[in-house]
Amino acid sequence: MFSPRPVNVFSYPLPVNNQGFSSGFCMISDQLYQALQDLVGKKNVSLERTDRITHSYDATQHEHLPEAVVYAATALEVQEVVRLANRHRVPIIPRGAGSGFTGGTLPVQGGIVLVLTRMNRILEIDQENLTATVEPGVITAELQRQVEQLDLFYPPDPASREFCTLGGNVAECAGGPRCVKYGVTKDYVLGLEVVTPTGDLIHTGGVTMKNVVGYDLTRLFIGSEGTLGIVTRITLRLLPKPAAKKTMLIQFGSIEGAARAVSAIIAGRIIPTTLEFLDANTLACIRDNPELPIVEACQALLIVEVDGDEDMLERQAETVLKLVAELDVVHTETARSEAESEAIWQVRRSVSPAVRRINPNKFNEDIVVPRSRVPDMIRALDRLSERYQVPIVNFGHAGDGNIHVNVMVDLSQPGMQETVDQVLEQIFQTTVDLGGSISGEHGIGTAKAPYLHLELDQATRAYMLTIKRALDPDNILNPGKIFLADDQATEQLR
Amino acid sequence: MKELQLFAEAIDQCVRCGACQAHCPVYDQERSEGTVARGKLALAKALLNGQVQIEQRLAEDLSLCLMCGSCVLKCPNKVPTDQIVGAMRRLITADQGLTPSARAVSALTGSPRLLNRLVKTVDLLSPALFRKVPSSSGLRLRFPLPGQHNRTLPATASQSLFARFPEYTQGQADRPVVGIFAGCATSYLFPAIGAAMITLLTRLGFSLFFPHDQGCCGIPARSAGNGRLIDQLSSANLRAFSRRPVDYIVTACASCNAGLRQLSVPDGPPPFADKVLDIHQLLCQEGIDRQLAALPRGRQAVTVSYHDPCHLRTRGISEEPRRLLQALPDCDFVEMSGADRCCGLGGTFSMHHYGCSQAIGRRKLPGLTASNAALLATACPGCMIQLQDTINHAGLPVRTVHSLELIIQALDGQRP
Ligand SMILES: Cc1cc2nc3c(=O)[nH]c(=O)nc-3n(C[C@H](O)[C@H](O)[C@H](O)COP(=O)(O)OP(=O)(O)OC[C@H]3O[C@@H](n4cnc5c(N)ncnc54)[C@H](O)[C@@H]3O)c2cc1C
């Protein structure tokens, strides 16, 4: 099944700023360059250094130069580019907005970065069936604005929604604060049009809510990080827009109080839209900001938002406050207006810039643990912080146990990289030990590939690799992602 | 390279989050990474560490920036991309010389004398710079530059502002001395705006210092990457305003406001940074908004909306012009959606990329149309030119005005 190749193309060399490309693949020949120009037009393909540099990174801040950059306008073009790449043995790396946090769109083995941002038409908003059909380059918030004008609602709300693309959301299965109540990207994708790694155009799912015909390929592609196919069209499920929302800020004297409050709210049969928490270390970073309403005794806080019909909200908010009242609460506040709600969210938004002031380098991990284990995880993180003497601040989506763990270091200190590597490994091990997962929404890419084995056993990895190899025999599509080159599981394949 | 080096630390502050994509008007059109702040900063870094040399594509990407500062405002680390682009453009200019349109702009803004004479002898000079066309439907002057043949421009005024007002006007002894910075567009294209500003400030009892040897604020030169001209204009303006001590320097042009603030000396902080005031700020300080609100209301109001010039909006000045407009007795103020979107002018940007500039301008139209405004007020003559051009091309029955024109009319009991 596999074409003989002198080197293992699942290799995982990660030198920053790689100039040469790993062997196994071919360079872009004059012939291929010409063919690409004929296909997408001279203006939409470039081998210039300038363009290679501006397409060499994503939000991980790592850099790998591609050999070429191509902007696609149609599925047909995508298909033809993929076929050319197969013929010429050159990797293809799909790229949306390049806001990924795990290196998904980094051309770690050179090749062609295929940019999809110009495929950005909203093709249809079907108000009768509550669906939207879009091209992959549509920006998440743009779709949300369009559907909200029609009193409809597309819930997944990654913090990057003003600039990330829906194609990227599908590829990473993006989530956000609202996911406690509404679920993540995969809960909204009904159907996909996908260009396969060998250049075929296939259609998965459809436009209906129910569909059990054949394998559920839609789910296979969601979260596949551009390694199994290039999404060229997406059909999404929409909801009616909730009439109103209510935001509450609840401050606690301890993380235990906050954690028990989360359980109490859920056990009280209330599913808030969002349940965000900030731990004591995070609070320490923003406490000096006098504009934020944080009281002195506060050691953890929750931002709780409920949504629905206006008349229900008041009651829900009261119930929430009653449920948590005995749990070490030191202060509560319920927004009475949009402005007050904004002021509460400002607390959450002020975190990222403030955290950066601790140290120049941030390792941002998005682990998930079962909701009830959040306090255990936070305590374990505090111990790690103590033991390795590195600041770790934690905040995130308490409602679904998704914690954003930020290890803040100064990499210019000697030996710091090794320390960070150890700390991260420990964090992921603890996460898995607690029954959790090493990534809730950002994906694996290159950043978490070294830790994949902590969560997935060898047989499972081999199963996944078998799928990848069957669909992409020449490993053309986004090579070097998710799995390590020397993954033991590859042996099980031979 | 030395100048870019000064920004090395700022460039490193870019964490490549990509948030600027949501705020860059050029990216919104082009949707390519080279046009957005993150891409430009990546190129700046690559230039600094020798990973790339100045090449045609790099110069093209750098020309695709309005220097509007929208990205800076929303950047979590406030990386000053607009200034970094300025430094890179100067580097390119030093390396490759000025482009033809940058040369034209520099010739124009670099010489008050040339401009002055130009006004008097438009016909004589027009083959070189401007060409007069029949004055039908607002289409009067055209740029003889490639890609500009469709641009509609206001006519130059018959008498410049300098010919109409003296250098010094004594006000009440206990009131501050205000320096007047007019700017090119106000002096030569829209002297009525400058006249309104000077008249209002005189009535308020300020002493006015209006040095006639002031030059261009330097924004077009910055946009064109003409480092030598920026220095020349800086020293000309410093010299002009050092002739008399002033408490503030007031301008009615958002771009001049930005230009004066950025005006720099070799060592030491920018000398005018704390002195420059937008005219609307000063009028609000003086209670003109309350004075307007107290005027008797007319029966038939004209609907007026407001466009935020980037150079004011990114400095947090958006409240004051609105407060004044809302207080106008014969106007109904309506907020239009997309009021804070860039008009697309961007200094020399619209000369290099008129098509893209027009497309950015057109993004204003849905909001403007929905607002039903008959007048579109703004606080920058540059924006006025661009907005009116956009409106002309769309064939909308809307006139752009400077808010000052409406304010002085109202105070004088005239209807807009
Ligand atoms: C400030 C900030 C906040 C963030 N907040 C969140 C958050 O709250 N929740 C969250 O889940 N994520 C978050 N992210 C991460 C990121 O925005 C998401 O992963 C997003 O889905 C990536 O979309 P993109 O368009 O930027 O994709 P890119 O980064 O361009 O690509 C990501 C991956 O998708 C693949 N890909 C892109 N388009 C396609 C396509 N059409 N077909 C196949 N594969 C494709 C790429 O090859 C790559 O593997 C955040 C990022 C930033 C910078």
Ligand code: SF4
């Ligand atoms: S928003 Fe600022 S930090 Fe983020 S990519 Fe743009 S310039 Fe860099």
Ligand code: SF4
């Ligand atoms: S200054 Fe304006 S045009 Fe230039 S990169 Fe920033 S937002 Fe874009």
